[in-house]
Amino acid sequence: MSVIALLGAGNVARALAPAWSAAGHEVLIGTRDRLGPAAATAEIVVNALPGAASVEVLGRLAPQLRGKVLLDLANAVELGPDGFATRLLYANLAERLQQELPETRVVKALNTVGPAALMADPGSLAAPPATFLCGDDADAKRVVTGLLADLGWPDGSIIDLGGVAYAWWPESFVLVVRPLIAALGPVPFALSVAR
Ligand SMILES: NC(=O)c1ccc[n+]([C@@H]2O[C@H](COP(=O)([O-])OP(=O)(O)OC[C@H]3O[C@@H](n4cnc5c(N)ncnc54)[C@H](OP(=O)(O)O)[C@@H]3O)[C@@H](O)[C@H]2O)c1
Secondary structure (H helix, E strand, C coil): CCEEEEECCCHHHHHHHHHHHHCCCEEEEECHHHHHHHHHHCCEEEECCCHHHHHHHHHHCHHHHCCCEEEECCCCEEECCCCCEEEECCCCHHHHHHHHCCCCEEEECCCCCECHHHHCCHHHCCCCCCEEEEECCHHHHHHHHHHHHHCCCCCCCEEEEECHHHHHHHHHHHHHHHHHHHHHCCCCECCCCCC
16 A cells, blocks of 8 residues: 555545545645645655646655656646636646656556546446556556556556657647537546447
């Protein structure tokens, strides 16, 4: 069992913390005033901050993040007046984080899943969803795969896309959320790959 720090204490943290606690992990919630201590104590750190703030905030935490696995599930977007993403702030946020944190092992996952409660309840959809891993460190991806299994993501639902350079692809999905909600209504949904 691991010590996991969730950096950010919003919707995502509220969804993931009880699920990982129930799986036996020790979970620390990194509220604004507790980001440094939480990151320093944990073995695995989760970026549950707004994407727009992630590079600056996590960059300041580089010493506390050294050597650790960073699960990055953030979407860095400019929001339109309706609250939906209109454009990406980075061509590849996870890759930008990996450059900022060369001694941290960044793995992108879960950012295509919403609302946050679905991250910890993927079996609730009519069809099994997929989530995508991008990262340069094979061991870090194994660690994240284990954490996803603890949330209920079965073998076969976790698709390894390769290195962090490929994270632009799952990150782009956020741009389709507004038209999908316009088409489907505000229902939980996630990507699935039929094969
Ligand atoms: N919610 C979803 O369905 C979903 C799905 C996929 C991906 N994501 C991604 O997951 C991330 C978190 O989403 P969320 O819905 O949990 O967001 P949220 O509810 O808005 O929570 C964000 C958290 O980050 C903190 N925060 C904001 N700016 C900060 C800063 N400059 N320094 C330190 N802490 C800061 C907030 O603190 P305060 O409360 O003090 O402001 C809050 O605890 C985002 O990148 C989002 O794109 C979310």
